[in-house]
Amino acid sequence: MADPVTEARALLFQFQRSSLKACHVVTQSFELFASRDPAIRAPSTSMEPTVEAAPVAETIVEAPHVATLVTLEAPGTIVAAGGAVGRIALLDETIDLVSDTGGTIVAHRAAPGTLVEYGEPILTIAA
Incomplete structure (x- = not known):
C-alpha cells in the first residue's frame, strides 16, 4: 500500500x-x-485527532492526626514526593502536612481553620 x-x-x-x-x-x-468551482467550499469539519486521555492516578492526602488545618498549598501547585502540602496545628505545635507522592494539587477537601479528624481527606494530588 x-x-x-x-x-x-x-x-x-x-x-x-x-x-x-x-x-x-x-x-x-x-x-x-x-x-474546481470557487463557490463550492470545504465543509467545516475538524480533523483533530481524538486521543483518549490516560487515566490520572490520584492520591488523597489524609490528616495524620486530629488537628486544626492551618494552611494548604493552592490547587495547581506542583509538589515533590515527601514535600509539604500544608501545615496543621497539633496541640501547641504547627507541623508540615507531607505528601507521600509527587504531582499537582488538584483539589482541596478541607478548608484552613477547620478541625480535621484522623484519616480525613484534606486534598487530592494527581500524578
Missing part, C-alpha cells in the same frame, strides 16, 4: 481528468478536499 501523499497525488490526478466539480475524501489518517 502506498503512502498517503502518493495516494493523494493519484486521487488528484484522477480528479483533474474527471468531470467532477468537487471531491471530498475523509479517512482515519487524513482529509482531502478539492474543488
Whole structure:
C-alpha cells in the first residue's frame, strides 16, 4: 500500500481528468478536499485527532492526626514526593502536612481553620 501523499497525488490526478466539480475524501489518517468551482467550499469539519486521555492516578492526602488545618498549598501547585502540602496545628505545635507522592494539587477537601479528624481527606494530588 502506498503512502498517503502518493495516494493523494493519484486521487488528484484522477480528479483533474474527471468531470467532477468537487471531491471530498475523509479517512482515519487524513482529509482531502478539492474543488474546481470557487463557490463550492470545504465543509467545516475538524480533523483533530481524538486521543483518549490516560487515566490520572490520584492520591488523597489524609490528616495524620486530629488537628486544626492551618494552611494548604493552592490547587495547581506542583509538589515533590515527601514535600509539604500544608501545615496543621497539633496541640501547641504547627507541623508540615507531607505528601507521600509527587504531582499537582488538584483539589482541596478541607478548608484552613477547620478541625480535621484522623484519616480525613484534606486534598487530592494527581500524578
